[in-house]
Amino acid sequence: MSNLRFQALNAVLSRSIPDVKIPSSKISDFYGSNVFDKKKMKDFLSKEAFQSISNSIDLAEPLNREVSEQIATAMKSWAMAKGATHYTHWFQPLTGTTAEKHDSFFEPGHDGQAIERFSGDALVQQEPDASSFPNGGIRNTFEARGYTAWDPSSPAFIMESKSGKTLCIPTVFVSYTGEALDYKAPLLKALSALDKAAVDVCHYFDKSIEKVNASLGIEQEYFLVDLALFNARPDLLLTGRTLFGHMSAKGQQLEDHYFGTIPERVYAYMLDFETEALKLGIPLKTRHNEVAPSQFECAPIYEEINLAIDHNQLLMDIMEKVAKRHNFKVLLHEKPYAGVNGSGKHNNWSIITNTGKNLLSPGKTPKNNLMFLTFFVNTVRAVYEHADLMRSSIASVSNDHRLGANEAPPAIISIFLGSQLNDVLDEIETSRISKKIKEDNGLWLGIPKIPQILLDNTDRNRTSPFAFTGNKFEFRAVGSSANSSAPMTILNTVVADQLVKFKVEVDKLIKKGEKKDIAILTILKRYIKESKDIRFEGNGYSDEWEQEAAKRGLSNIKTTPKSLDADVSEKSMELFEKTKVFSKREAHARHEIRLESFYKKLQIEARIMGEIVNNVIIPASITYQSKLVQNVIGLKEIGLAEDTYAAQLQIINKLSEHINFIKTNVDQMIEERKTANAIEDLRDKSIAYDEKVKTFFDPIRYHVDKLEQLVDDSQWPLPKFRELLFIK
Numbered sequence: 159m160s161n162l163r164f165q166a167l168n169a170v171l172s173r174s175i176p177d178v179k180i181p182s183s184k185i186s187d188f189y190g191s192n193v194f195d196k197k198k199m200k201d202f203l204s205k206e207a208f209q210s211i212s213n214s215i216d217l218a219e220p221l222n223r224e225v226s227e228q229i230a231t232a233m234k235s236w237a238m239a240k241g242a243t244h245y246t247h248w249f250q251p252l253t254g255t256t257a258e259k260h261d262s263f264f265e266p267g268h269d270g271q272a273i274e275r276f277s278g279d280a281l282v283q284q285e286p287d288a289s290s291f292p293n294g295g296i297r298n299t300f301e302a303r304g305y306t307a308w309d310p311s312s313p314a315f316i317m318e319s320k321s322g323k324t325l326c327i328p329t330v331f332v333s334y335t336g337e338a339l340d341y342k343a344p345l346l347k348a349l350s351a352l353d354k355a356a357v358d359v360c361h362y363f364d365k366s367i368e369k370v371n372a373s374l375g376i377e378q379e380y381f382l383v384d385l386a387l388f389n390a391r392p393d394l395l396l397t398g399r400t401l402f403g404h405m406s407a408k409g410q411q412l413e414d415h416y417f418g419t420i421p422e423r424v425y426a427y428m429l430d431f432e433t434e435a436l437k438l439g440i441p442l443k444t445r446h447n448e449v450a451p452s453q454f455e456c457a458p459i460y461e462e463i464n465l466a467i468d469h470n471q472l473l474m475d476i477m478e479k480v481a482k483r484h485n486f487k488v489l490l491h492e493k494p495y496a497g498v499n500g501s502g503k504h505n506n507w508s509i510i511t512n513t514g515k516n517l518l519s520p521g522k523t524p525k526n527n528l529m530f531l532t533f534f535v536n537t538v539r540a541v542y543e544h545a546d547l548m549r550s551s552i553a554s555v556s557n558d559h560r561l562g563a564n565e566a567p568p569a570i571i572s573i574f575l576g577s578q579l580n581d582v583l584d585e586i587e588t589s590r591i592s593k594k595i596k597e598d599n600g601l602w603l604g605i606p607k608i609p610q611i612l613l614d615n616t617d618r619n620r621t622s623p624f625a626f627t628g629n630k631f632e633f634r635a636v637g638s639s640a641n642s643s644a645p646m647t648i649l650n651t652v653v654a655d656q657l658v659k660f661k662v663e664v665d666k667l668i669k670k671g672e673k674k675d676i677a678i679l680t681i682l683k684r685y686i687k688e689s690k691d692i693r694f695e696g697n698g699y700s701d702e703w704e705q706e707a708a709k710r711g712l713s714n715i716k717t718t719p720k721s722l723d724a725d726v727s728e729k730s731m732e733l734f735e736k737t738k739v740f741s742k743r744e745a746h747a748r749h750e751i752r753l754e755s756f757y758k759k760l761q762i763e764a765r766i767m768g769e770i771v772n773n774v775i776i777p778a779s780i781t782y783q784s785k786l787v788q789n790v791i792g793l794k795e796i797g798l799a800e801d802t803y804a805a806q807l808q809i810i811n812k813l814s815e816h817i818n819f820i821k822t823n824v825d826q827m828i829e830e831r832k833t834a835n836a837i838e839d840l841r842d843k844s845i846a847y848d849e850k851v852k853t854f855f856d857p858i859r860y861h862v863d864k865l866e867q868l869v870d871d872s873q874w875p876l877p878k879f880r881e882l883l884f885i886k
């Protein structure tokens with residue numbers, strides 16, 4: 159039997175492209191057909207019930223029991239008519255994936271007759287066992303149960319799979335003692351803090367605004383690899399990234415992949431998952447090749463933030479499921495291949511009022527521009543103030559490979575504004591708020607003109623982790639596998655808190671007799687000055703920037719364990735308590751969960767690295783070496799001179815050198831792992847894994863990759879980069 163690599167390569171050769179059935183060539187015919195959206199609710203519910211659920215969706219009003227009974231019945235009828243047999247609460251535990259616990263509609267009746275039932279209670283609440291999900295010690299209290307509770311602001315949907323259909327109800331997941339055990343609950347709290355704070359500030363300008371919500375457009379980058387090749391790489395299989403692999407002769411150096419033609423096989427896959435996504439109301443709009451070979455991106459049109467995040471989580475699920483039908487594996491890891499670009503998940507964020515106004519969009523009039531500047535400058539100020547928390551919000555073992563690497567934002571949080579807005583802020587900062595202007599009763603004309611279309615923001619700085627892109631901020635440092643709730647909870651929280659502070663300061667000035675517009679501008683002017691250090695327009699990947707940032711006192715925490723300190727710093731605790739986003743207990747629990755996940759993932763990587771070296775690489779190298787030895791012995795035997803087998807001897811020596819290196823280093827790494835495992839404190843343990851264990855990865859890899867270049871290609875057991883990276 160040939161090795162797994164060649165079996166896989168053969169499998170790839172015989173791939174055919176599966177037929178993709180699209181329900182209609184007109185997307186509007188099937189868009190959202192698997193969603194129990196407002197329109198369907200209207201059809202299925204009484205007028206009163208519909209009004210009540212609408213208020214619950216739009217204004218977060220609680221639902222009464224009777225209405226939830228009605229909605230449950232309606233949902234069941236709709237779902238069963240579409241062929242669903244089960245329902246589940248769908249939630250986002252801190253594992254990073256989504257979770258489901260399926261129950262059937264079927265219930266035995268009193269008289270032995272079966273009926274299909276779905277009660278209001280079952281809609282509103284379910285009780286999965288909280289102790290089986292990461293809970294950071296919260297389970298250690300006597301109450302292990304948790305419950306999921308319906309989030310009416312995200313509609314129920316039907317998940318189709320080969321063997322059946324399930325009604326999924328988006329929920330939050332909390333412990334019985336009330337602590338959030340998921341990503342969604344804190345996000346909703348942060349949004350409610352933002353809503354309140356932003357509406358208050360909006361009222362300086364427009365009293366008709368009643369509600370403010372954030373919007374989010376998520377660009378998702380990913381790699382595709384053939385399933386058979388993926389399965390032949392234990393490192394990819396268990397860690398999502400390649401721990402070894404010499405760079406392919408051709409990589410991304412020709413820059414011929416970005417926006418290039420999409421390979422036929424990939425195109426079929428995209429069409430297939432897009433169709434599934436569109437049925438679920440995920441407004442996918444763009445698709446294209448990314449920079450690296452086999453790297454792609456898709457992006458939906460932006461939506462209300464909570465929904466956008468649910469949709470992204472769902473999208474990642476669908477992408478993985480559909481990939482199987484096409485014999486692909488989708489890699490959402492931030493850095494599957496060393497030496498080519500990594501993947502991100504750009505979070506395009508803005509704040510939008512119930513009147514439809516984007517508060518981060520420059521306006522036509524000075525008054526509108528003052529409103530724009532207010533939200534714009536407060537966001538900059540908030541990110542400056544809590545830069546460390548923003549940094550920690552994107553930290554993960556996988557994103558550590560990407561931050562600071564040459565294609566992605568460095569671990570320094572800075573903000574790119576574009577030269578036009580930079581000039582505007584500079585002008586405000588240096589201009590004097592003169593007496594003459596103060597006496598002007600009309601609209602305040604001292605605000606510099608802001609063009610409605612910001613030209614230089616279309617050609618934006620790709621090296622900035624947080625960039626203003628015309629009418630929104632783009633948080634680019636978020637990793638491709640992340641649940642966007644984590645960074646978005648932080649962003650919305652820091653902005654909410656900042657707006658509250660702003661309001662207090664402006665009100666104080668107004669109370670002292672200052673005119674409102676002048677008061678606002680006075681405070682903004684101060685904020686601009688205070689937060690100046692975080693603004694950076696240059697090349698964020700350059701060494702100069704690292705030096706400059708250090709001079710400015712900006713932090714540059716390169717890896718996760720220490721960056722997570724910000725999650726539980728005194729300053730953050732105060733912020734979380736004030737905004738009611740996390741209690742102390744929740745913040746500590748989350749910190750613990752994140753540290754645990756960090757070191758455990760490194761532990762898995764270290765283990766699989768050791769296994770592959772000992773059981774795959776060394777045996778293959780020795781087999782080849784033995785062949786050479788046999789060859790040398792033979793040549794000697796027939797009486798040839800030493801210079802006729804000099805090359806063989808050289809290779810034999812080289813092989814031994816690399817084999818020795820990887821063997822001794824793997825042994826040492828195992829010792830370091832044991833030492834790290836014995837450490838109790840999670841932070842210290844994670845740091846030990848980061849600084850003592852992980853440091854072996856690169857040197858071991860280097861020598862394995864050298865072996866890959868020496869050993870007979872027909873004997874090499876792992877699919878090579880050139881085979882993984884190019885889709886046939």
Ligand code: ADP
Nearest residue numbers: 373374375376377457458459460506507508630
């Ligand atoms: P690029 O790759 O150049 O960054 P894309 O067009 O791929 O740009 O992605 C831009 C994303 O930003 C899309 O998801 C888009 O819907 C979203 N977006 C546009 N306007 C807003 C807005 N006001 N708020 C949030 N997201 C927005």
Ligand code: MG
Nearest residue numbers: 377504632634
């Ligand atoms: Mg982008």
